[in-house]
Amino acid sequence: MEPFAGYGIIAVLLIGGIAGWLAGVIVRGFGLGIIGNIAVGVIGAFVGAWLLAKLGIHVGDGLIGTLVGATIGAVVLLIIIGFFRRV
Known part of the structure; x- marks a missing residue:
């Protein structure tokens, strides 16, 4: 599964922004x-x-699958960042 396959740069930034915001929530x-x-x-x-x-x-293909996968990855990434911020 390759994230953002077939998406343009604007779509990548929008999906990334939504996934990052959801992860922050x-x-x-x-x-x-x-x-x-x-x-x-x-x-x-x-x-x-x-x-x-x-x-x-496998969380699915298309926009929803990409958004779910990106959000899961962003949550993991924020948890890792949080560990380093606290040290």
């Missing part, structure tokens, strides 16, 4: 602002795709 207190949320969402999409593939989980 799920993991309270770790929001990073609009640019940070987009970055976490885009990077989280790759983390989520890798992690879900390793676990053998």
Whole structure:
């Protein structure tokens, strides 16, 4: 599963922003602002795709599947960032 396959740069930024915002809501207190949320969402999409593939989980194709995978990856990424912020 390759995140963002077939999407343009605007769609990638929008999906990344939504995924980053959702992750910030799920993991309270770790929001990073609009640019940070987009970055976490885009990077989280790759983390989520890798992690879900390793676990053998398929969340679906298309926009919803990409958004779910990106959000899961962004949540994992925010938790990791939160550990380093507290140290």
